[in-house]
Amino acid sequence: MVLKWNAPEGGAKVEFYRVYRGSTNYTERYGVASAASTEFTDNSATTPHQYWVTAVSETMTESPFAGPVGPL
Numbered sequence: 787m788v789l790k791w792n793a794p795e796g797g798a799k800v801e802f803y804r805v806y807r808g809s810t811n812y813t814e815r816y817g818v819a820s821a822a823s824t825e826f827t828d829n830s831a832t833t834p835h836q837y838w839v840t841a842v843s844e845t846m847t848e849s850p851f852a853g854p855v856g857p858l
Contacts, residue, residue, distance in 0.1 A: 787831040791824050791839050791855045796847035806838040810851050 794800065800821040807816035807828070816837075819826045828835070838853035 787828045787835075789828065789837050789839070790827045791852050791854050792801055793824050794841050795849075796849065797841075797849070798845070800841040801844050802842050804840045804842050804848060806840075806851070806853075807835050810838050810853075 789805070799809075802821050803819040803826070804815060805817045805819060805826045805828075806814045808814045817826060817828070819839075819843070826837075826839075828837075836854040837856070838851040839855055840848040840851055842848050
């Protein structure tokens with residue numbers, strides 16, 4: 787499953803994106819995507835899931851959650 791989201795406008799420079807699967811709980815951190823991309827591929831998704839994304843700055847501050855985000 788390929789997910790797509792919009793990059794944030796303004797604010798701190800994005801170092802990477804953090805992807806959460808299933809919920810927005812800390813324990814549901816699932817993967818990361820580079821700052822150069824606003825896509826993430828979940829190759830292990832065999833059933834439907836909800837995903838959320840945060841932008842992470844150089845100081846490791848996370849943006850508010852975007853989502854749920856879905857497939858392209």
